[in-house]
Amino acid sequence: MRFLPAFDNALLGYHDRSRIIDDEHRGLSVAGERVVLVDGRVAATWRADTGTVAVTPLHRLSRADREAVAEQGSELSAFLSDGASRDVRVHTAPR
Numbered sequence: 001m002r003f004l005p006a007f008d009n010a011l012l013g014y015h016d017r018s019r020i021i022d023d024e025h026r027g028l029s030v031a032g033e034r035v036v037l038v039d040g041r042v043a044a045t046w047r048a049d050t051g052t053v054a055v056t057p058l059h060r061l062s063r064a065d066r067e068a069v070a071e072q073g074s075e076l077s078a079f080l081s082d083g084a085s086r087d088v089r090v091h092t093a094p095r
Helices: 027-031 063-080
Strands: 003-006 036-040 042-047 052-057 087-090
Touching: 003 063, 036 052, 036 063, 042 063, 052 063
Parallel strands: 052 087
Antiparallel strands: 003 036, 036 042, 042 052
């Protein structure tokens, strides 16, 4: 589980990005979206707003993956807010 910042080299550093992101979501890498990697592939986007990390999956995540995303999101929220918050919201994936 990795939360990547906007314009991270993992997404932009390769001509063939199919190893890390599906073709239908390739635009996220150049649009400046922050993404979440699950098993080395882009699986969600994330935003931080006043101590809350909001995660929007691009597809349905397994229960274990949702829990891992929530745990890492909580750690990121604490880091971004100097420990003042551990609020994370994992939204429902589109159908």
